[in-house]
Amino acid sequence: MVKDLTGLAAAGAGLMLLAGPDVFAHPAHTKPVNHPFVVGFERFHGPLDDEDYLAEGGFLLLNELNCVACHAPSEALAADFPGVVATSLEGVGSRLRPVELELFVRNPRFAKRDTTMPSLFAGPDRDLNEVAALRAWLGSLVEEVPVHPLGEIESGRALYHRIGCVACHAPEPGYRPPGLPEEADIDLVGLPSVPMNLADHYGYGALVEFLLDPLRHRPSGRMPDFGLSPGEARDLAAYLKAGPDLVLPDDLVAALDLPAEEPDPALLAEGRRLFATKSCHACHAAPGEDAKALAAPAARPLSDLDPAAAGGCLSERPQGGPVPFYGLAEAQRSALVAALRRLPVRQPADPATALSSGMKRLNCHACHELGGVGGPEFAREPYFGTLLDADKGAETTERLPPVLDGVSGRIGNEGLRRILLDPGTAPKSRPGLATRMPRYPEALLAPLLRGLGSAGQEDPGAP
Ligand code: HEC
Ligand code: HEC
Ligand code: HEC
Ligand code: HEC
Structure with missing residues (x-):
């Protein structure tokens, strides 16, 4: 050792x-950056974008910042905005100490400046007794490590x-x-x-x-x-x-590996109640609860939001009450406003658009180029190596994960399914690479399979 x-x-x-x-x-x-870090926005969008492209960045943020968990999209657009299921809180009391839980709930940005979790206790009206109750309840969610x-x-x-x-x-x-x-x-x-x-x-x-x-x-x-x-x-x-x-x-x-706090039953019950009333359950699955028993978060639907409204989630200052505070960057705020303005004319995504946003959301572009977009950043290329001694001779392009243009022609729709659904056992196109193709949740891969697959063959996105 x-x-x-x-x-x-x-x-x-x-x-x-x-x-x-x-x-x-x-x-x-x-x-860290000083605003919620959404990798696909950070890399591909910026303040100089034209209005249309800016709105695309905003649509990405509406999903990645989970605005859609509280502000429901219309039925026609629901498939394009599935939202994000945040960290499972199962066993969180065995990962974080009481003081860390307290700090993170009270002000997530204090603990992790660029976190995508907004604060629900940043406003002037915050009640620290509620934070204490949540801390006690979270602390009781232990599992054996x-x-x-x-x-x-x-x-x-x-x-x-x-x-x-x-x-x-x-x-x-x-x-x-x-x-x-x-x-x-x-x-x-x-x-x-x-x-x-x-x-x-x-x-x-x-x-x-x-x-x-x-x-x-x-x-x-x-x-x-x-x-x-x-x-x-x-x-x-x-x-x-x-x-x-x-x-x-x-x-x-x-x-x-610290011992959990001695729980006070009344405080635990209060914390558990606050989990739903403070809308934590908009983003986090409810540990030990029947999610359906909890009322959906009360906020107006996405299409009813006034992007110019003062006092909502786009504000520069914490508003308090049930309104979360994100600490958005100016470019993120303009992108969100552009997206909300464009919402009424937004059409459901075609397969190419769904592929492009899927690759940004899951950051496939960190490793793969497609259609001239993305691929490993130049300064990160040296970290993509081979398992062979031949590293020294290998061309850079052979050391990098494959460019995905035309991939279904190379490996077929069945090959695509295998590499995406079970990368550990799928046949390799680049057997000597040290970099691994990682595994993603199956439910999120359908738009990628469909978009990368070739029409005419059996639809790889079909279950
Ligand atoms: C935890 C739930 C929750 C999340 C997540 C959330 N909001 Fe809100 N939002 C609210 C509540 C509650 C209000 C105040 C009541 C209302 O207007 O619906 C509000 C108000 C607003 C308003 C003002 C609406 C108006 O017309 O007055 C805007 C705009 C807004 N939110 C945008 C967003 C955006 C953009 C995101 C993502 C970055 C987001 N919200 C995430 C709960 C949420
Ligand atoms: C808009 C979505 C959203 C809401 C609402 C939300 N969270 Fe989170 N939460 C997240 C995300 C995303 C993460 C992961 C943060 C990261 O890694 O930067 C997270 C992480 C956490 C963690 C750390 C878990 C771990 O194991 O690392 C705790 C604890 C937590 N949330 C508690 C809460 C509580 C309590 C509430 C309600 C007061 C709440 N969250 C509301 C999105 C949300
Ligand atoms: C495709 C991009 C990607 C790759 C590759 C990747 N990660 Fe991550 N990792 C993430 C993202 C995004 C998060 C934050 C997830 C969240 O917000 O819940 C994360 C979170 C983490 C965290 C928790 C960080 C925190 O403070 O909450 C650790 C630890 C981690 N990764 C380690 C690794 C290790 C080790 C590897 C290599 C085996 C790796 N990651 C490869 C994208 C990646
Ligand atoms: C950490 C880097 C990394 C990330 C992130 C990553 N991949 Fe890969 N991917 C690889 C590597 C390495 C291979 C080559 C595997 C082999 O053949 O040895 C690969 C292979 C593939 C292939 C087969 C290509 C071919 O020509 O054989 C497809 C398709 C693919 N990845 C799609 C994706 C998608 C879609 C995502 C995002 C959901 C993704 N990858 C994320 C590293 C990555």
């Missing part, structure tokens, strides 16, 4: 100085920079993946990376469990499943927990 890499840590610190204060030395601490032996930091570090994590998350500045030719330069990445400051609070065991089955913990599928072995998940978790010094505290397991 590698427990102390002081020399490496010192090298890392030196690099940080060189690179300036904006570069954080560990992927778990990468510098299996004890995992500590993984190896250095193996986790190599794995993290080789199998595809860096397509979406930050690389460690200055780290050179094994097999990279000596003369190859490593540039700093330009696109923002998906942050990790929430998982930074998880206990080691809980983090291993999350990595082994991310789709169970986070049904949104934004964090896909890499089919990690328990050993790989432990190595990755050890690396992610080690932080910039690459050292694990000796009592890591004891320090983080």
Whole structure:
């Protein structure tokens, strides 16, 4: 077990100085943006977009920020705006300590500046007794976390920079993946990376469990499943927990797997009640409840929203009451306004549009180019390697995941189904790649199968 890499840590610190204060030395601490981070919007949309394209970005946000969970879309558009199922709160009391639960519920942006969870307690009228009740109830949602032996930091570090994590998350500045030719330069990445400051609070065991089955913990599928072995998940978790010094505290397991609070039954009951009355259930499945027994969140339908309204969810300041506060960036706000204005003339998406928004939502573009859009960012290409010693000779294009244009012609609709639904056992077009094609929730793949498949063959999107 590698427990102390002081020399490496010192090298890392030196690099940080060189690179300036904006570069954080560990992927778990990468510098966050100061608004809810929606990767497909961040990469493909901006303040200079023309009105039509801006509205497209806004439609993406209406779904990804889960506006549609409270403001229901019309029946005709419901299929285009399925919304997002947020993190499962099952076992959350075994992942986060009471104080972290309290802070996150009170002000999610305080704990994770770029989180997509809005605050329901940011307004002037907030009642901290309600937060305490929610904390107590969340703290009671415990599950047994299996004890995992500590993984190896250095193996986790190599794995993290080789199998595809860096397509979406930050690389460690200055780290050179094994097999990279000596003369190859490593540039700093330009696109923002998906942050990790929430998982930074998880206990080691809980983090291993999350990595082994991310789709169970986070049904949104934004964090896909890499089919990690328990050993790989432990190595990755050890690396992610080690932080910039690459050292694990000796009592890591004891320090983080904390006992739950002593529950007060009245407080628990109040927290459970608030889960529905504060609209937490708009985004989170109700642990231990029959979801149908809870009243739907009360807010007006999407088509009735006045984008110019003061005091709604687009406000720059927290409004209080039942109105959530997102802390939107100006570009996000203009995109949402453009989308709400365009809503009355919006037609249900055709297969090409559904494919394009599906690829943005699930961030397939982090690894794949399609129609000239996306593909790995240039500065991240060095992290896409091969399992073969031949890394040195391989052309860049052979080291990258395949461009998806014409894919159904190459592998057929059946091949498509296999690689998307069961990437672990599907035949490989690039058997030597170290980067893995990850698995996504099956329910979200139909528009992608349909859009990538070729007409004329059996519809790959059909169940
Ligand atoms: C947790 C539920 C919830 C979510 C999620 C939510 N809203 Fe709201 N929103 C409300 C409530 C409640 C109101 C105030 C009552 C009303 O007007 O429906 C409101 C009001 C508004 C208003 C003012 C409406 C008017 O005509 O006065 C706008 C605009 C709005 N929301 C847009 C959005 C957008 C855009 C998002 C996503 C970024 C969003 N909302 C997410 C609950 C929600
Ligand atoms: C296609 C993009 C993508 C890839 C590839 C990816 N992730 Fe993620 N990951 C995400 C997104 C998006 C989230 C945030 C999910 C959410 O909001 O619930 C996330 C969340 C996480 C979290 C929790 C972060 C937090 O603070 O809440 C961890 C830990 C994590 N990923 C580790 C990994 C590791 C390790 C790998 C490689 C095996 C990996 N990810 C590959 C997109 C990706
Ligand atoms: C508009 C959707 C939305 C609403 C409403 C919402 N959440 Fe969340 N919540 C999320 C998302 C998305 C995440 C994942 C955040 C991230 O990784 O940045 C999350 C994460 C969490 C977490 C962290 C879970 C973990 O295991 O990491 C807790 C705790 C939580 N929410 C509690 C609540 C409570 C309590 C309420 C009601 C007061 C609530 N949420 C309302 C979207 C929402
Ligand atoms: C972390 C990087 C990564 C992400 C994210 C990713 N893929 Fe892949 N994908 C791969 C790799 C690597 C392969 C090549 C697998 C092989 O043949 O060895 C692949 C193969 C494929 C193929 C087969 C291509 C061919 O020519 O054989 C399809 C189709 C595909 N991916 C679609 C998707 C879709 C759709 C998404 C988003 C839902 C997605 N991928 C997300 C890495 C990724």
